Amino acid sequence: MLNLLTRRGRRLGAAVAASAALALAVAGCSDGGGGGTDANKGAANSSITIFNGATGTIVENWNPFTPTFLQPTNGLIYEPLYWYNFAAESKPTPMLATGYAWDGAGKVLTITTREGVKWSDGQPFSAKDVAFTFELIRKNKALNSTGISLASVEAKDDKTAVLTFTKPSFTDEAAVIANTPIIAEHVWSKISDPAKTVNQNPVGTGPYKLKTFSAQSYVMEKNANYWQPGKPQIQNVRYIALATADAASAALTAGQVDWMSAFLPGLEQLIKNQKNLTYVNTPALTASIFTCSGAELGCKGPQTDRAVRQAIYWALNRDQLNKLAGGGFAETASPTLLLPKRDQGWIANPNNLNTPGGPDVAKANQILDAGGWVKGGDGIRTKNGEKLSLTIQTVTGWSDFISLNDAMTQQLKEIGIELKPTQLSWNEWNNNQTQGKYQLSLDSIGLGASPNPYATYLKYSSITTAKVGEAAPPSGNYARYSNGKVDAAVAAAAATNDEAAQKAQYAIIQDEIVRDLPYIPIYVNSMLTEFNTGNATGWPSNDNKYALPASWKQWDNGIVLTNLKPAK
Structure with missing residues (x-):
């Protein structure tokens, strides 16, 4: 899963x-x-x-x-150093670590590990396992799903691990302490290809x-x-x-x-x-249309045209989609991909706080007209001989997303876009996203390693993506989106522990992604x-x-x- x-x-x-x-x-x-x-x-x-x-x-x-x-795998078998509860406002809860501290420059993180912990095979756990985990990540890019930039890793003793980064990495804190599974050195040191093993006999804490x-x-x-x-x-x-x-x-x-x-x-x-x-209700994920948007990384199809993505954004009747697929329980999303209620303080431009409820068909048509997409006799647009026809994938059995596809097919037809839904097994659907072998895909975004938006905006960074046909890191930039301003702002946000300075960088990111829309938000699902x-x-x-x-x-x-x- x-x-x-x-x-x-x-x-x-x-x-x-x-x-x-x-x-x-x-x-x-x-x-x-x-x-x-x-x-x-x-x-x-x-x-x-x-x-x-x-x-x-x-x-x-x-x-x-x-x-x-x-x-x-993560939670039952493997554990992180700390854990964040996203269902309530809280500080990180100690798990395999009992303390951590940064140096003033944000380049050295010292971790104190919990004593008395054993692996499920009875072997003792120590800071050496923590050091081994991060050293393995440092040496294997395929394992570095969050793009942390480690220079060196050392276990000072059985209770102390020291991580040194190549650059200020304050915003990597949550990814390091709360979203990295700690593995056993005595097991994984014997695995020849850690990126490909299915790990049939897992040993965890x-x-x-x-x-x-x-x-x-x-x-x-x-x-x-x-x-x-x-x-x-x-x-x-x-x-x-x-x-x-x-x-x-x-x-x-x-x-x-x-x-x-x-x-x-x-x-x-x-x-x-x-x-x-x-039952309990805890809405937190933004249902979105993922687009394989980066033509320079191998994406192909009309969705690589920003005008097409913008037109889709404005053509959606989200109020209707909520009634038809969300049962009326969905909440309003934000084009910044943050949560309007929880993250309002991180959203720089008030105009970007909420997605529109109803459609703006006139604006969507205007965008496509200006982009050179011309309606044909069948009502579907074309440009340079290419038909504005898009395949959107979802998982068989995910009835809310299937209902979304059915409704969006009708909504987008009104502006001259042919939407062709397809249902796949979860494995095939996920592999397509990971490899970039899709045009549009329904998925959800949210829940980074901490409430700080940094993890969300890593999904727009070039460091968490790959060329089509190569696997992007887990929960990475599946849109194959590439934007130099965004990359620079992500790096600058990581280099400071000052929230005001981070907000300034996130404002730059928000301006870019709200215009480019590699991920098109629908609503915050119940x-x-x-x-x-x-x-x-x-x-x-x-x-x-x-x-x-x-x-x-x-x-x-x-x-x-x-x-x-x-x-x-």
Whole structure:
């Protein structure tokens, strides 16, 4: 999975499948991992089942440095030095580290590691593992998903690791301490190609370790060596893939799934008579049209024309899209790709705070006319013999995005753009984005390593992209966007710890990306997460959002699972 499901929320269909279909779906996922009330007789046999959006065949990959690692890799198996809770305003929570400090120039970061931690194979953890992790990243560009610029790494002793950067790197702090999985030197030093290994027998410090794996489901079991006393209390965690949205909805209401994140129309009515079902809403991700925009990096198609991207932005009727696909629960997005409510203080120009609700068809047509795109007899525009026809990809079963595509097809036709939706497996969809082998793609943006916009704006930087056909880093610049002013502003923001100075650089970035629109925002999706309290208690609630509860969210999934208790 993002992982790379960490960057998107899913809305699934509301219809409940027939009981026979449900039986087939759930039976097809069975691998002896437990699940259901009978399996939860005491903590020793406690188990829960999670659906994190996986559809179709699950491809094994526990390598946290690759774009297609399975989502529980980070949080259940591997842990960071610190963790940020995006569901509430909070300071970073110590995990594998207990302290850190920068030098005055922002080039040297000293980290104090936690004592008494063991790897899941029983070997001791130390600052040497931290140093090894960052040295491996320093030496292998393919592993450097956040573009940090390390000059050297050293373990002073078993409790102290020192990272030296080539330039001031204050804004890399969150990426370093809260978004880098720490790996075991005694394991990874024996791996010849760390960028390509699927890491079949992962060894981590997290609360769980891999028990069994199949193409339909996999089971994680409690790590008996976990460093937090008494945690976790749930023995087995089973992750399943379901064939359809209907099957997911049915599995929830039938008590076959304990944790899932999905928008279900009429949710309150659906669970009204289900005493063990509850939910929480934490909107945070901006549903967007990703465009392969960089012709100089190999992108091909009308979307490489800025005028086309601008016209799409203005032609969208977002109010209608919210009603048709968002169920009325979506919130207004910003063309800066920040969250208008949470990040208003980081948005320099008030005119860029919100996307328009309704369309401006006249403006969209004017932009295309000026760009030389001429309407033909069929109503579709052409330029220099090229038809303004665009393929947009999404994942089979992601019903909200499928509904968006259907509605946008009609909206864009009005200005002479032919939109051709296609549905793919998650693996194919994700690979296309990573490799740049697409024209348009529906995805979501948000949730960087910290509330600072730096991580979001790295998605526009040349240092986190690659030529078409080469893999961009996980959660990187999939748009293949290249802009010298943006690159310079990203670098300048990284060189200071002064928020006012950072805001000045982000203002430059915002001016450029609002004009160029390599990512076209639609709206901030609702993030509904559903829980079954019949097998486990201690889930996040609207009154206690101790973690971002989405079942697909990396890092937070480990926090949630360590807070659960078997239901009595």
